[in-house]
């Protein structure tokens with residue numbers, strides 16, 4: 001059980017970034033030898049992720065598209081005896097301490113694909129070599145030609161799962177060649193020198209883009225000013241890129257499907273089920289146990305019943321098209337932990353949106369490395385977009401007792417949109433000790 005925190009937590013350096021090294025872009029031969037790194041250099045998030053960790057991508061529609069390396073040599077080959085794709089690996093002595101979590105990550109992939117990971121003593125063959133972290137977590141993209149390729153998979157299941165994705169051939173989701181149809185890159189907010197993190201790859205897109213993929217970054221990754229570097233074209237979809245909403249750190253249906261297509265698992269399983277083959281519908285596929293693996297939003301033996309979308313629905317907020325009052329859930333009682341609401345307020349074309357706060361009681365500010373207070377979007381915060389729904393707005397936090405900062409918004413404070421739209425994003429941490437906010441919406 002969490003105790004109410006009376007003090008600001010110290011900043012702990014733990015979240016992840018990915019960065020690509022300066023290794024040659026096109027790799028050597030037919031392999032791609034760019035090591036792919038995630039760096040731990042961000043503030044720890046007060047979330048309910050085990051161990052206090054949270055990956056930095058957080059990293060989806062219909063018909064098919066992939067996000068996979070397009071050089072077949074980068075795929076791990078089949079074991080000549082078993083016929084299943086096989087990835088041999090060794091663990092360096094100094095990562096024995098992380099063996100359990102690494103094995104959990106390997107097992108997660110094995111439980112959901114036909115890829116097998118086998119610990120080996122034979123180092124005269126291509127294999128993964130898990131080595132201790134030097135502060136970062138990284139992997140090469142796909143299999144490399146030499147006998148042994150390093151991987152710093154680090155020590156939490158979400159990161160291990162993500163790095164193993166790279167090792168078997170996954171790019172970041174937002175690096176897919178078709179990503180521009182799903183996210184807008186806000187170059188003006190990207191930290192100088194990190195532009196290459198947002199380059200696209202010549203990927204195979206056989207499965208629909210997935211905002212909740214374990215390979216997707218979250219919206220403020222590599223930001224130079226705290227504002228979003230990536231915005232989904234539908235602003236409500238930003239919620240999907242955050243841990244609190246997606247199956248964070250866990251392979252999504254589309255992650256599994258992609259691996260299973262690329263490694264031939266679907267054909268192998270299907271031939272093993274001959275005679276008892278179900279015809280899986282709505283993009284479901286036949287799994288290892290000859291049962292359909294159904295995408296979220298479908299159910300039934302053959303995934304025949306559609307009960308919702310692939311993505312979960314917004315739990316609070318929504319479109320506001322007439323003057324009204326908006327407030328956090330349960331107001332004036334505390335909102336639920338990890339509540340994340342968005343309101344898209346739309347006035348008639350010749351009007352502007354004006355909101356007037358009558359109460360604003362959110363979690364306090366964070367402190368940065370220089371002991372300066374700042375509004376951390378990953379604690380409680382409210383973002384108000386005055387320009388348009390895809391242009392990031394300012395963040396507002398609550399009163400910081402003992403740190404001598406007033407709440408960023410006082411009673412009676414008004415905000416007016418520049419055009420006829422205003423977009424408001426509320427992010428509630430798992431510390432639900434505050435009332436939240438309430439505001440009147442008018443069109444002026």
Ligand SMILES: [Zn+2]
Nearest residue numbers: 018036038162
């Ligand atoms: Zn990565």
